[in-house]
Amino acid sequence: MQKLIAWWSQLYARLVDRPFAERTVIKGRYRVEAVLGMGSYGITYLCEDSHSGQRCVLKQVRPSKLGSKKGRPVYEYEISVLQALDHPQIPKLLESFADRGQLFLAMEYKEGKTWEDLIFEEGYTISEREALQVILDLLGIVEYVHQHGLVHRDVRIPNVIIKDGTMHLIDFGLARYLGDSATYIEESLDAYLLEKQIKREVAFRSDYFGLGHFLLFLLYTSFQPADEAEELPWEEELDLTPKTRQLIRRMIQMDEPYESADALRADLLIALAHSANVHNSAPKKEI
Numbered sequence: 226m227q228k229l230i231a232w233w234s235q236l237y238a239r240l241v242d243r244p245f246a247e248r249t250v251i252k253g254r255y256r257v258e259a260v261l262g263m264g265s266y267g268i269t270y271l272c273e274d275s276h277s278g279q280r281c282v283l284k285q286v287r288p289s290k291l292g293s294k295k296g297r298p299v300y301e302y303e304i305s306v307l308q309a310l311d312h313p314q315i316p317k318l319l320e321s322f323a324d325r326g327q328l329f330l331a332m333e334y335k336e337g338k339t340w341e342d343l344i345f346e347e348g349y350t351i352s353e354r355e356a357l358q359v360i361l362d363l364l365g366i367v368e369y370v371h372q373h374g375l376v377h378r379d380v381r382i383p384n385v386i387i388k389d390g391t392m393h394l395i396d397f398g399l400a401r402y403l404g405d406s407a408t409y410i411e412e413s414l415d416a417y418l419l420e421k422q423i424k425r426e427v428a429f430r431s432d433y434f435g436l437g438h439f440l441l442f443l444l445y446t447s448f449q450p451a452d453e454a455e456e457l458p459w460e461e462e463l464d465l466t467p468k469t470r471q472l473i474r475r476m477i478q479m480d481e482p483y484e485s486a487d488a489l490r491a492d493l494l495i496a497l498a499h500s501a502n503v504h505n506s507a508p509k510k511e512i
């Protein structure tokens with residue numbers, strides 16, 4: 226029976242979750258230029274706002290999710306989160322509205338490339354010092370989010386956009402206020418894999434965990450495995466200074482986790498002072 230329900234809901238979603246075509250005008254002002262993505266609860270569009278002449282991002286709740294617990298509550302939560310934040314490196318909420326029976330939110334468009342694009346499409350290689358500097362800059366945005374009682378919980382390379390050297394943190398769909406439950410519905414966290422539990426914990430340290438993995442991604446851009454070498458743990462593969470290694474171990478909770486941005490920043494600055502600005506391999510492209 227459960228299989229049948231799952232099959233039916235997938236079929237239903239496929240039938241109704243059809244994105245609006247390019248050039249469709251929503252609410253008489255937002256002209257769809259492209260579909261940016263189809264996420265778990267929303268469809269994201271790049272639009273031109275005919276009122277301001279500016280580009281913006283529209284997020285539409287998937288029609289198949291409108292009546293479910295993962296539809297409107299998630300949408301309303303994201304609105305409240307974006308409304309609470311006002312930072313130049315975070316997209317601002319422009320408005321939320323219903324049109325044609327659908328729910329939308331409009332937010333500022335952050336033009337640029339994500340770190341995922343820079344690493345995987347453009348082949349950037351980053352030295353240890355540069356990587357630590359990136360994390361230090363990102364920590365400033367994350368700390369601002371924390372100061373508003375929020376945890377982002379999805380700090381990852383596809384969620385950071387970089388334009389002219391300035392980073393922007395996007396995708397607050399998983400953000401939660403401290404004290405709120407980690408899931409929207411009565412899901413038992415015990416069922417989650419340990420790593421997912423750490424990432425989704427509503428605590429500041431889960432964002433430091435995300436930043437730790439972000440740092441590892443950046444550091445791996447300079448790693449070149451020997452031909453047919455077996456995969457080893459990061460501590461053996463990456464040639465890092467001891468301070469950076471200790472820092473990462475705490476960020477990804479192999480050792481006592483950081484509980485405040487100040488403590489993490491202090492160790493980041495120490496690691497930076499000890500770090501080398503050399504690439505482990507010849508850079509294909511440097512930042």
Ligand SMILES: Nc1ncnc2c1ncn2[C@@H]1O[C@H](COP(=O)(O)OP(=O)(O)OP(=O)(O)O)[C@@H](O)[C@H]1O
Pocket residue numbers: 261262263264265266267268269282284316332333334335336339383386395396398
């Ligand atoms: N404010 C924004 N400015 C620029 N690009 C954005 C903005 N918000 C989202 N995007 C881009 O739109 C795409 C879809 O993003 P979105 O975060 O809505 O959904 P997702 O990551 O596909 O799924 P999920 O909601 O499940 O995390 C991504 O490529 C993201 O880079």
